[in-house]
Amino acid sequence: MLETVLFFALALLAVTAAIGMIVHRSPVYSVLMLIITLFSIAGFYVLLNAPFVAAVHMIVYAGAIIVLFLFVVMLLDLRHESDRFTLTKFSRVLAFIAFLVFLGEAILLVKVAFIDGGLDIGLGGQVSQLGDTPSIGKLLFTAYLLPFEIASVLLLVAIIGAVILAKQNLKPSQ
Amino acid sequence: MQDYIWLIPFFPLLGFLINGLLGKYLSEKVIGILGSAMVFLSFSTAVVLFFQLTQLDPENRLFINTLYTWMATGSFSADVAFRFDALSAVMVLVVTGVGFLIHVYSIGYMHGDRGFARFFSFLNLFTFAMLLLVLGNNFLIMFLGWEGVGLCSYLLIGFWYENPEYAYAGNKAFIVNRIGDFGFLIGIFMIFGYFGSLNFDTVLSAAGMQPEWVITTICLLLFVGATGKSAQIPLYVWLPDAMAGPTPVSALIHAATMVTAGVYMICRTSAMYVLSEVALSVVAIIGLLTALMAATIAITSKDIKKVLAYSTVSQLGYMFLAAGVGAFATAIFHLMTHAFFKALMFLAAGSVMHALSNETNIDKMGGLKNKIGTTYRTFWVGGLAISGILPFAGFFSKDEILWKAFSSPFGSTVFWAVGTLIAGLTAFYMWRMIYTVFYGESRVDKEVALHIHESPKVMTVPLIVLAALSTVGGLVNIPHYFPMFEHFLDPVFMKYINPAAFEASHGSFGLELTFAAISLVVAFTGIWLAKVMYVQRRELPDKIASSVKGLYTLLFNKYYVDELYDKIIVKPFVKVSDAFFYAFFDVKIIDGIVNGSAKIMDSIAGVLRRSHSGVVQFYALSLVVGAIALFGYLIFG
Amino acid sequence: MPIEYYLIVAAILFSIGVLGVLTRRNAIIVFLCIELMLNAVNLTLVAFSNHVQNLDGQVFVFFVMIVAAAEVAVGLALIVAIFRQKETVYVDEINLMKW
Numbered sequence: 001m002l003e004t005v006l007f008f009a010l011a012l013l014a015v016t017a018a019i020g021m022i023v024h025r026s027p028v029y030s031v032l033m034l035i036i037t038l039f040s041i042a043g044f045y046v047l048l049n050a051p052f053v054a055a056v057h058m059i060v061y062a063g064a065i066i067v068l069f070l071f072v073v074m075l076l077d078l079r080h081e082s083d084r085f086t087l088t089k090f091s092r093v094l095a096f097i098a099f100l101v102f103l104g105e106a107i108l109l110v111k112v113a114f115i116d117g118g119l120d121i122g123l124g125g126q127v128s129q130l131g132d133t134p135s136i137g138k139l140l141f142t143a144y145l146l147p148f149e150i151a152s153v154l155l156l157v158a159i160i161g162a163v164i165l166a167k168q169n170l171k172p173s174q
Numbered sequence: 175m176q177d178y179i180w181l182i183p184f185f186p187l188l189g190f191l192i193n194g195l196l197g198k199y200l201s202e203k204v205i206g207i208l209g210s211a212m213v214f215l216s217f218s219t220a221v222v223l224f225f226q227l228t229q230l231d232p233e234n235r236l237f238i239n240t241l242y243t244w245m246a247t248g249s250f251s252a253d254v255a256f257r258f259d260a261l262s263a264v265m266v267l268v269v270t271g272v273g274f275l276i277h278v279y280s281i282g283y284m285h286g287d288r289g290f291a292r293f294f295s296f297l298n299l300f301t302f303a304m305l306l307l308v309l310g311n312n313f314l315i316m317f318l319g320w321e322g323v324g325l326c327s328y329l330l331i332g333f334w335y336e337n338p339e340y341a342y343a344g345n346k347a348f349i350v351n352r353i354g355d356f357g358f359l360i361g362i363f364m365i366f367g368y369f370g371s372l373n374f375d376t377v378l379s380a381a382g383m384q385p386e387w388v389i390t391t392i393c394l395l396l397f398v399g400a401t402g403k404s405a406q407i408p409l410y411v412w413l414p415d416a417m418a419g420p421t422p423v424s425a426l427i428h429a430a431t432m433v434t435a436g437v438y439m440i441c442r443t444s445a446m447y448v449l450s451e452v453a454l455s456v457v458a459i460i461g462l463l464t465a466l467m468a469a470t471i472a473i474t475s476k477d478i479k480k481v482l483a484y485s486t487v488s489q490l491g492y493m494f495l496a497a498g499v500g501a502f503a504t505a506i507f508h509l510m511t512h513a514f515f516k517a518l519m520f521l522a523a524g525s526v527m528h529a530l531s532n533e534t535n536i537d538k539m540g541g542l543k544n545k546i547g548t549t550y551r552t553f554w555v556g557g558l559a560i561s562g563i564l565p566f567a568g569f570f571s572k573d574e575i576l577w578k579a580f581s582s583p584f585g586s587t588v589f590w591a592v593g594t595l596i597a598g599l600t601a602f603y604m605w606r607m608i609y610t611v612f613y614g615e616s617r618v619d620k621e622v623a624l625h626i627h628e629s630p631k632v633m634t635v636p637l638i639v640l641a642a643l644s645t646v647g648g649l650v651n652i653p654h655y656f657p658m659f660e661h662f663l664d665p666v667f668m669k670y671i672n673p674a675a676f677e678a679s680h681g682s683f684g685l686e687l688t689f690a691a692i693s694l695v696v697a698f699t700g701i702w703l704a705k706v707m708y709v710q711r712r713e714l715p716d717k718i719a720s721s722v723k724g725l726y727t728l729l730f731n732k733y734y735v736d737e738l739y740d741k742i743i744v745k746p747f748v749k750v751s752d753a754f755f756y757a758f759f760d761v762k763i764i765d766g767i768v769n770g771s772a773k774i775m776d777s778i779a780g781v782l783r784r785s786h787s788g789v790v791q792f793y794a795l796s797l798v799v800g801a802i803a804l805f806g807y808l809i810f811g
Numbered sequence: 812m813p814i815e816y817y818l819i820v821a822a823i824l825f826s827i828g829v830l831g832v833l834t835r836r837n838a839i840i841v842f843l844c845i846e847l848m849l850n851a852v853n854l855t856l857v858a859f860s861n862h863v864q865n866l867d868g869q870v871f872v873f874f875v876m877i878v879a880a881a882e883v884a885v886g887l888a889l890i891v892a893i894f895r896q897k898e899t900v901y902v903d904e905i906n907l908m909k910w
Contacts, residue, residue, distance in 0.1 A: 007812050011820045018824055018847055022831035027839055034843050041850050048861040053869050060876050065883050072887045073839060076894050085834045095833035098798045099826055105805040106822035112809055114815045139866050151877040158881030165888035788906025794832050
């Protein structure tokens with residue numbers, strides 16, 4: 001019962017905040033709305049027996065990415081925007097139609113797959129101790145060791161790339 | 175060993191590839207030896223196979239080597255398969271044997287030519303195609319080789335393509351051959367339509383079950399192909415012009431091998447021809463008429479190679495006459511001996527031209543007898559052989575043809591009489607040329623006369639070998655006493671036919687001997703006449719020519735056939751092409767379609783170009799539409 | 812809770828992200844929307860991980876996060892660089908990707 005109530009509350013919060021994010025005039029508010037959505041998603045993770053993912057999610061997104069966004073928004077000094085949506089009405093309508101059709105199809109796919117029982121997914125082996133830190137760590141350092149290491153290289157490359165791109169005195173004309 | 179039949183055509187193909195691709199990095203010596211060696215390897219393989227073949231019972235003498243299935247669609251399937259039976263064996267041995275000698279000769283003849291490597295690669299390619307033709311186990315492979323030799327003929331006639339006349343001769347040969355090939359192809363289509371297969375064994379064994387008109391039509395269509403390739407009326411006009419090519423080409427392609435492909439094809443399909451008396455008669459009559467016509471033209475020709483070319487046409491006519499009276503083994507026999515002595519004469523003529531800085535007009539020769547002795551002696555042997563003098567090769571084969579033309583159930587006295595007349599004409603025009611070229615006073619240009627020299631060894635040795643073959647080649651088939659050749663070949667022809675139908679219907683041994691004596695007398699008369707007119711009383715020819723001026727002009731202008739074709743076929747065709755096919759069809763319709771489609775593309779692109787607006791969100795929208803389509807496929811698909 | 816609920820919430824969030832990408836002019840907001848879409852996908856991964864009782868899905872989420880972090884770092888650097896050149900962050904004014 002509690003779970004159901006929590007779920008619907010979180011879902012409502014996430015969707016509302018997401019809508020708020022894309023319609024709000026001020027970029028700073030949009031970023032803050034995203035934080036709310038991300039918090040709700042962390043709540044979902046907890047509900048789904050993935051506390052470790054939830055914790056990492058909060059650290060990475062709220063702690064790092066969103067802060068980075070806020071920095072940039074403030075750095076560029078972006079205030080309230082007058083024309084925040086695409087300028088032609090045609091493209092807006094087209095985008096909205098695409099949105100509706102896409103969402104409808106996605107939900108329909110879920111219905112066909114699960115409610116009509118069209119999708120048959122066998123259950124995996126591990127049943128207990130889902131999502132705790134040791135078991136995920138074990139998996140990361142055994143089966144996924146190589147991708148894990150490569151990911152660290154990717155991050156290094158991203159750091160260097162970001163530094164080079166953002167460095168002011170590297171314009172080609174100079 | 176029968177699994178190695180493919181090696182026979184493979185070697186020349188290899189030679190073609192090496193000489194064709196790497197030729198410009200190799201020296202003349204390497205190219206020449208390589209090209210000749212490849213043909214010699216084929217020849218050796220063929221000899222080994224030949225002896226293995228003779229080990230078998232006469233009825234079972236057949237090797238088949240299936241490499242792979244070329245195509246299989248529905249009920250139709252064609253294998254790449256080679257067939258080595260007595261007929262193929264003879265053809266392969268002639269092609270590779272004579273071909274090898276001509277390759278060796280070419281090393282000397284083509285020495286210093288800019289296109290030396292090209293020449294040898296084409297020559298090897300030709301050998302490859304010709305071997306496909308004679309080894310193929312179905313009509314498709316045969317047709318492949320048939321087209322291949324046509325291509326090589328075109329390439330080699332126009333070998334010195336800088337000369338527009340030579341290039342034109344190449345085009346002429348190719349186009350005239352296309353007309354014949356068209357008939358051949360339709361014939362093959364009909365065979366497939368009625369027999370459902372293109373395999374020789376399947377088709378020939380089932381030939382008796384088809385209605386006669388079908389067989390007749392197929393045979394006549396195939397014969398159209400043969401008239402093109404083997405230069406018979408009405409498609410013979412290309413062969414004299416084909417002499418534009420280098421002389422070894424004339425010897426190999428336009429005398430010894432390719433032009434006999436038609437004879438081979440008729441012999442290969444003999445089981446069908448014997449079912450249709452109409453087709454056989456057409457073959458015999460066309461052959462006889464061609465032989466007569468070409469022989470008369472040869473009398474007046476002044477060009478050493480043209481005389482030989484018309485002589486080739488004439489001898490091919492003999493072969494068709496033999497095939498047309500059902501004497502297939504005899505046709506192949508004459509094919510073989512003709513390959514020997516005609517290759518010999520062409521090569522000797524080439525040697526004469528070599529000595530005289532490529533002079534071909536016999537009026538500018540004369541008195542060469544002592545200056546180029548080897549060439550003269552071999553030419554002399556060739557002359558005796560083609561005239562049918564005992565015991566040279568031509569005597570046995572030609573006499574056999576004349577006898578069969580009389581005695582066969584399909585033969586008649588007229589065939590024999592005209593055939594004997596042609597034999598006399600042959601002896602006359604051939605010795606007219608020999609006497610003009612080698613005897614009498616020298617009429618050679620002074621400048622050229624200084625350089626007269628005998629050809630190098632590499633050219634004279636093949637001449638001597640061919641002369642030896644022309645001398646003894648006929649001995650493999652002496653009727654009644656030693657008919658080895660016929661006994662070897664007959665099982666191939668009699669496999670699907672009742673042999674009883676081919677017993678001589680009339681005539682006796684005594685009559686045969688009489689006929690042989692008559693043809694000998696006729697031949698000697700021809701030679702004697704030539705000697706009188708061109709050695710002893712040199713004013714006679716001109717006198718005779720002016721006394722029958724009309725006839726002489728007619729013959730000298732080759733019956734005006736070229737002019738006739740030009741007027742009734744080429745000119746109207748060109749006119750229609752200019753007025754309709756070019757001005758309307760090509761410009762308006764073809765160009766219209768091409769330019770139109772380009773314009774349509776341009777306008778479509780002009781619209782689509784707008785989509786590349788640089789607006790990222792439009793690209794993203796396209797991506798979403800794609801995702802929507804994928805989802806739709808997942809759900810509804 | 813059955814898995815469908817999570818999936819539908821994820822679908823809604825993802826679609827909202829799509830709508831934002833398609834309609835907003837501000838490149839930073841477009842970026843935020845992309846982050847939202849990535850998170851929607853992460854949600855489905857965790858939901859499936861729970862549904863089939865297999866941890867691999869959660870490991871995948873880590874990698875998505877790593878890629879997202881790298882992407883944000885580089886992407887924001889790009890936006891800053893472009894802003895310096897063009898004095899704008901509106902995507903319809905940045906049309907370098909033209910024919």
